[in-house]
Amino acid sequence: MTLLSIQSLNVNYGYIQALRDVALHLDAGETVAAVGANGAGKSTLLRAVIGAVTPVAGVISFAGKDIGTLSAPQRVAEGIAMVPEGRQVFVSLTVEENLLVGMSARRDRDNHREDIDRIYERFPNLAERRHFEARVLSGGEQQMLAIGRALMARPRLLLLDEPSLGLSPAYVNRVYALLEDLQRQGMSMLLVEQNVTLALKLSNRAYVLELGRVALSGKSSDLMQSQRLREAYLGRET
Ligand SMILES: Nc1ncnc2c1ncn2[C@@H]1O[C@H](COP(=O)(O)OP(=O)(O)O)[C@@H](O)[C@H]1O
Ligand SMILES: [Mg+2]
Numbered sequence: 001m002t003l004l005s006i007q008s009l010n011v012n013y014g015y016i017q018a019l020r021d022v023a024l025h026l027d028a029g030e031t032v033a034a035v036g037a038n039g040a041g042k043s044t045l046l047r048a049v050i051g052a053v054t055p056v057a058g059v060i061s062f063a064g065k066d067i068g069t070l071s072a073p074q075r076v077a078e079g080i081a082m083v084p085e086g087r088q089v090f091v092s093l094t095v096e097e098n099l100l101v102g103m104s105a106r107r108d109r110d111n112h113r114e115d116i117d118r119i120y121e122r123f124p125n126l127a128e129r130r131h132f133e134a135r136v137l138s139g140g141e142q143q144m145l146a147i148g149r150a151l152m153a154r155p156r157l158l159l160l161d162e163p164s165l166g167l168s169p170a171y172v173n174r175v176y177a178l179l180e181d182l183q184r185q186g187m188s189m190l191l192v193e194q195n196v197t198l199a200l201k202l203s204n205r206a207y208v209l210e211l212g213r214v215a216l217s218g219k220s221s222d223l224m225q226s227q228r229l230r231e232a233y234l235g236r237e238t
Pocket of ligand 2: 042043044085
């Protein structure tokens with residue numbers, strides 16, 4: 001079943017064309033990556049899906065429904081949650097208050113205690129610090145909190161904007177182990193990364209964005225072998 005379908009998506013910031021005729025689809029249960037250099041339009045793609053920017057053209061459908069006219073909170077209620085670039089946890093709220101914010105757009109708020117406890121089980125570090133302000137957390141713990149907050153919305157689709165950015169290698173591994181876990185449990189994910197190797201390892205399929213256009217797309221395992229992609233991105237990392 002197609003969960004997310006994007007057609008002819010164009011987004012501008014004033015005179016800057018950030019996305020040009022982007023088409024993308026994601027089946028239920030799939031992990032799809034959008035990779036590309038800084039400024040390629042990756043964050044803009046996620047912002048358009050969650051409704052934080054208004055496209056000048058294009059159609060975005062979720063579970064068969066055109067969501068183009070819905071507000072961001074309405075899209076969250078439909079089952080889309082985003083882990084934004086740079087985490088953006090509320091530093092002056094406690095860990096637990098941050099988690100509660102994550103369910104504010106949810107229609108059904110029953111059993112939220114259960115959901116919070118399930119997140120604490122996943123993230124013992126957060127459980128220990130539940131009554132501390134989020135500012136005391138390390139960058140890696142804040143990333144875990146941002147993911148936990150998104151999960152509180154009980155999403156059917158998780159949007160992740162550079163979850164590895166700025167984290168220590170140990171935390172990058174922990175974050176990706178968690179994403180693998182979610183994947184095994186059937187979560188659908190649209191993952192944006194500058195770290196092409198990480199993103200291609202986790203994802204089933206991927207799109208390569210260059211200057212707002214889809215330059216390449218295909219199975220992640222095939223793209224990993226692609227000469228063009230290796231020259232453009234992987235050379236620098238290996
Ligand atoms: N709020 C904004 N105002 C003006 N230009 C922006 C804004 N956000 C992003 N851009 C521009 O849009 C393009 C795509 O940016 P972005 O989606 O953030 O790329 P990425 O996430 O791949 O680094 C870039 O040229 C960037 O400078
Ligand atoms: Mg970005």
